[in-house]
Structures are given as C-alpha cells and as structure tokens.
Amino acid sequence: MPESVTAWARAKLNLTLDVLGRRADGYHELLSVMQSLELADRLVVSLTSDGIEVAGGPDLPPPRENLAYRAVEVLREKTGFRAGVRVEIEKRIPVAAGLGGGSADAAAALAAVNHLLGLGLTSHRLAVLAAEVGSDVPFCLVGGTALVTGRGERLSLLPSAPSMWLVLARPSLAVATVAVYEAWDRHGRPGPPASPRLVAALNRQDFAGMVAVLGNQLEPVVLQLYPQVAALKETLAGWGALKVWLCGSGPTLAALAAGYEAASEIARRSEAAGYQTWLTRTLV
Numbered sequence: 685m686p687e688s689v690t691a692w693a694r695a696k697l698n699l700t701l702d703v704l705g706r707r708a709d710g711y712h713e714l715l716s717v718m719q720s721l722e723l724a725d726r727l728v729v730s731l732t733s734d735g736i737e738v739a740g741g742p743d744l745p746p747p748r749e750n751l752a753y754r755a756v757e758v759l760r761e762k763t764g765f766r767a768g769v770r771v772e773i774e775k776r777i778p779v780a781a782g783l784g785g786g787s788a789d790a791a792a793a794l795a796a797v798n799h800l801l802g803l804g805l806t807s808h809r810l811a812v813l814a815a816e817v818g819s820d821v822p823f824c825l826v827g828g829t830a831l832v833t834g835r836g837e838r839l840s841l842l843p844s845a846p847s848m849w850l851v852l853a854r855p856s857l858a859v860a861t862v863a864v865y866e867a868w869d870r871h872g873r874p875g876p877p878a879s880p881r882l883v884a885a886l887n888r889q890d891f892a893g894m895v896a897v898l899g900n901q902l903e904p905v906v907l908q909l910y911p912q913v914a915a916l917k918e919t920l921a922g923w924g925a926l927k928v929w930l931c932g933s934g935p936t937l938a939a940l941a942a943g944y945e946a947a948s949e950i951a952r953r954s955e956a957a958g959y960q961t962w963l964t965r966t967l968v
C-alpha cells in the first residue's frame with residue numbers, strides 16, 4: 685500500500701449560477717453549470733500514526749473551518765479507519781474567492797484517503813460524503829463540465845465546454861457566502877434561468893450562444909454590497925473582455941478573453957492596477 689499520494693485540486697467556475705429560491709432548510713435551490721479550471725492546489729496526502737493534520741501556508745483556514753480537515757474527519761466517522769492522516773496543501777487557488785478552493789481540497793483529500801487506505805468506497809458513496817462536507821464538494825470530486833442542481837450537490841455531466849482563456853481578478857476584500865445568500869433573500873429576485881440555455885448551447889457546441897448566457901444571479905446583490913467589485917467589473921470590460929461575471933458568491937470576477945494574448949494583456953493591466961490576478965483556462 686502506498687504511504688502517500690499527490691493530488692491536484694482544481695478550482696471550479698460557475699459558468700452560470702441561477703438561484704431558484706430559498707428552501708425550507710435555509711439553503712438555496714440552485715441551477716448551475718460548473719466548470720473545472722487549470723488553476724489548482726497541489727496536495728500531498730500521507731498516512732501517519734494518528735490524528736488528522738492539515739498543513740499549508742498562512743492563508744489556510746484553521747482546522748475546524750478547513751474543508752479538507754472536515755472531509756477526512758467525516759470519512760473517519762463513517763468508515764471507522766484508525767490511521768492518522770496528514771494533508772499538505774500547496775495553495776494556489778485564492779481563499780474565500782468564490783472559486784471553490786476549499787471544496788476542491790476536500791474532494792481531493794477524500795479521494796486520496798479512500799485510495800491510500802484501500803477503503804473501497806464507490807464514487808456514489810464518496811459523493812454522498814462529499815455533500816456532507818459542502819455543497820460544491822461533489823462537483824469537485826468529478827470535475828469537468830456539469831449541470832448541478834439542489835443546493836449544488838446533485839450533478840449530471842455535460843459535454844466539455846471549449847477551451848476558454850480567463851482572467852480571474854479580485855479586489856482585496858472578503859465575502860461571506862452566508863451573507864451573500866442572506867442579501868439575496870432580502871433584495872434578490874429569481875430571473876429566467878440561464879443554465880438551460882447554456883446546456884443547449886453546449887450540446888450544439890455553439891460558442892457565441894454560450895458566451896451570451898454566461899452569468900451569475902448572485903452578482904447584482906454582490907455588486908450592490910461591494911462597490912469595489914462593481915468598479916472592477918467595469919474596468920475589466922473596458923480592457924476588452926468578451927464577458928465579465930461573478931465567480932460563486934464572489935468577490936472574484938471572471939473575465940473571458942478572445943485568446944491567450946488578449947487574456948495576458950488583461951491580466952497585465954489588472955496586476956498593474958493592484959488587483960490580485962490569475963491567468964488560467966478551462967480544463968477540457
């Protein structure tokens with residue numbers, strides 16, 4: 685049995701995010717097309733004599749709030765394994781940014797421990813455990829391009845989106861997902877969902893049709909709460925992005941560029957203007 689494994693935890697991007705309404709359990713019913721990005725954290729998961737340990741840079745949330753820690757804990761509660769586990773995270777995905785970095789780490793840790801200890805959990809069982817850790821974790825286990833429903837935990841795979849060059853940029857402020865959904869309860873209203881139109885465009889491999897419907901129904905609420913995000917959106921659009929929309933509950937914005945050169949230019953300007961910036965593309 686191997687003593688350690690290395691795994692990549694891919695960031696996710698909501699190509700669309702439709703909020704259908706608030707449910708009785710307080711969560712929100714979603715319809716979203718999610719997409720894996722090349723941007724990824726690198727994890728080394730190893731077996732130790734006991735305990736659960738998560739190590740990484742100063743950016744990492746403390747163990748109790750760390751989804752990778754929580755994932756290993758849930759797996760241990762459910763399967764009763766005794767070994768200790770150490771998860772070392774080389775963080776590249778920005779934290780609390782709307783890119784599912786914590787969820788990606790959790791999914792990678794679940795799969796790695798299942799493999800390392802030969803627990804033999806099926807992908808269905810892993811997905812059920814993943815949903816307990818967080819709404820985005822089941823998608824991160826599978827990756828690619830998928831339509832997610834429910835609170836985000838139910839998914840069906842879609843044809844791959846074409847390769848798209850993206851600039852991700854954020855002002856230096858933190859957004860709490862809970863606060864964004866609460867603001868949506870007060871001010872948001874469901875609009876016609878974009879996800880079914882994106883699914884149709886993906887099935888036709890119609891790029892222009894896809895670009896037309898990229899968007900996020902949490903965006904109006906976040907732009908109103910955080911004027912810095914609204915200003916950044918205008919700026920990115922002014923630099924020639926084909927489309928700019930909010931990632932998850934923010935505060936990161938995704939700017940779709942016509943190609944690598946255009947994306948590099950937007951990224952260069954965004955960095956020079958003092959925004960935290962990442963150049964990446966969709967994983968095909």
Ligand code: C5P
Pocket residue numbers: 710711712713714817818819820834835836861862865
């Ligand atoms: O499931 P997760 O822990 O990622 O969600 C964080 C918070 O975001 C939830 O406690 C809830 O307030 C909000 N949320 C929601 N509806 C969703 C997903 C998250 O209201 N579909």
